[in-house]
Each structure stands twice: as structure tokens, then as C-alpha cells.
Amino acid sequence: MVESVVNRTMNSYSESEKATIYRVIRERRDVRTGYLPTLVDDAVLHRLLSAAHHAPSVGFMQPWRFIVIRDLLLRTAVHANFQRANADAASRYTGERGEMYARLRLEGLLEAPQHLCVLCDPLTERGHCLGRNSMPETSAYSVACAIQNLWLAARAEGIGVGWVSILDPAAIKELLRIPPHLELIAYLCFGYVEGFAETPDLERHGWEHRADADALVNADTFGQPYRFSGAQP
């Protein structure tokens, strides 16, 4: 039995350590304004990317690939790409919702002194396809988990991250010379910030409110509400 040789450790977390972890999860924000011009130096960048690299991945395939973009011409081209995609997106809203959309700040691409393009290589040999015969899409989900690791670490470092999805991914791939088989999972702007908003931007601006978490939980089968016992904090 292979498992008999496993070196296990409990390494438990104190109440205050747990509180720190819940706190960073709660205080993480999607940041589109208030970026400072200071560059994130290589030591800090390395910590962030290493946090991403310690994400789970299906078959241990580690499909994430990163591009750090600092070049101003490239950043400007990405911003122009956003503007085209955003004009198209804006045209889909009318009336009050359209006015609200026009007021939203949806990117910090020129303000943030660096971007991170996060890719998935679904064809890598690494992992030998384990776990992906039945659910091939899990490689992209592994990359999203890596992004969340990086995002939490960045928050603790005082670095804001904004995920910009209003872009034409095909044009970005061409601009950054990304091979066709790589999937563009996320385009992020990131950098040191003045501070972090207490609530998500889209909540504060009335675009959407936070759902009741309990209403999203089912028991055993879908459609049967999970009844939490007692009052939850």
C-alpha cells in the first residue's frame, strides 16, 4: 500500500492565522483605479508568481504560462483594444442601465505600470492527461485557481489586481505573439495602489448587489435548500 509511506503533517493554524486568511479573502478587490507608478520589483513579482505556481492543477500539469507586460506601446495597444471592445459592449445597454454602464471604470490599463497576461497550455505533455480524459476543461480551471492565489498574495503585499475581460482575446494573442494553441485565460493590470475599496466597485456603483450566500447552497440534490443549523456569523 503506497500510502503507508506518506509523510504527513498537521501543521495546524492558530485562530489568528485563520482570521488572517479569511481577512485577505474578504479584503481582496478588483482594482481599476488608484494605481501608483511604482513598479513591482522582481523579488515581489517572484513571490506572486510562485504563489500562482502553487495552485492545484489537474494531473499536476501546471498548465499556467505568464507574460509580464511593461512596455508602454504594448500597454497602450491593449488599452485601445479595450476601448473598442467596451464601445461594443456599451452599445448593448440602454436607458438607465446604459448611463450607469458609461459611468463605470472597467480597467486600469494605462494607470497600472504593468500587466499580466495569464495563459493555459492545454496541450502540454506534463501531467500525461491524468484527470482530463473525462473533463478536459479542468486545465483552464487550474489556471483560474492560480490567478486566485496570486490575487490574494497581491492583496497582502498592497498590490491591486484588476481582471479585464472586456477585450478581444484573438487580437491580444496576436499582439503578444501568443501561439494559437495557448488559451488566454485572463488579462490583468496590477500594481501598488493608494488603498483598497471597502466594497466591490460594482456593488458601490449600484450595478449589482451581493447575493445571499445561503440561498446558493443545496442539500444532496439541486433544488433542495441546505438548511444551516443555528445562526451563522
Next chain:
Amino acid sequence: MVESVVNRTMNSYSESEKATIYRVIRERRDVRTGYLPTLVDDAVLHRLLSAAHHAPSVGFMQPWRFIVIRDLLLRTAVHANFQRANADAASRYTGERGEMYARLRLEGLLEAPQHLCVLCDPLTERGHCLGRNSMPETSAYSVACAIQNLWLAARAEGIGVGWVSILDPAAIKELLRIPPHLELIAYLCFGYVEGFAETPDLERHGWEHRADADALVNADTFGQPYRFSGAQP
């Protein structure tokens, strides 16, 4: 200018708080053995799901939906589903790799006293499609970010989580009465464990090794290696 009214806070993190966050990222494991029969109680479950609920989501759409599965018949049926999918997957490997595959433990579905099925509702009105005209797949990535939040919180609580992707998702959806339009993002087993392995199972069993993180980072365009200055820790 809307942003002038933003209530910002720095809420900075001490060195030891940062270390805790990096530590939980590093110590999180995909757990398939060593589950204890103790049920995760509702207060703890609520904290974990609340951590998931505080993930970023495109347009603040909060597309995650959860099913907590404790029913033994359902868990047994999911396990049988795994066995069929795994027999199919195993048949794709031959020789030494096939023998190695046969020795791997890839699920803890009967040992763990509860499962979590995590879904995405890409059709929810919430978020009003913001950010998804150009990249509709981002709703699923938001759900993966939620899973990573939950996974880190679980590690700190002494709770193991195992992501089982060797399953036939269509059959699971039928079994758990999941409406057709919801996407099955992840099927997890979870519960208290004896301890956490120091290295990922697939690394320890020689299936795959950890990639050199630096080799995955590019500068400005793909194919140009990022040169980190100085030695990184």
C-alpha cells in the same frame, strides 16, 4: 468623477500575516486519503462557503452554486461513476505508465463523509452580462476562483479537499438533478484529515515533477524569457 467618493483603506498586512498567507498557499494539498469520519459542522461549512462567495466574479455575477452531498447512496453512486470513468482512463495508459496509474489513489469519495458539487450558472441575470460579451467563459473561471478560496480556507481549518475530475459529468448532473443549463465545474470530496502530505501526491508517486516556475514567465511578448534580477528565494 465617481471615484472621488470611494472609501479606501490600506489595511496593510504585517510580515507575519503575509507569511501565513504564503504558507497556506504552499501547504494546501489535493487530498484523496486519510479522511476522518467526523462531519464538518454547519458553522465551519458556512465559513468555507462564505470564503468561496467572496471570490471575484465577472460583472459581480456570483455564478457559483453549491450542493453539499452527505447521503450515502448518492456518494456510492458517484463513486461507481468514478470507477467507470477511471477504468476508461486507465485503459489509455500502457507499460510502466499504466502500472504507475493503477497504483495512484485518485479519489476519496467513500472515505470522505461529504462531497461538494460546484456549479456555474452562466445564464443568471445577475451581473447583467458585464464583462462577458467578449469573454463568456469568464463565468466558469470565477467559479474556479471561488473553489480556490474555499480550498485555502479549508486547509487552515484542518479540512482536506480533493478535486475529482475522473467522472462523467452528464451522469452526475442527472444523479443530482442539476438543470441542464448549469455547468458542472468541480466535484470535490472534503473532510477532516489525519494530516496533509508535504508534497503533492502525483509528485511523490513519480507521476510528474514540479516545473521550474521561472521558465513559465515571459517578458512583454510570448517566447521572450523574463529575466528575474538577482537570486529569488
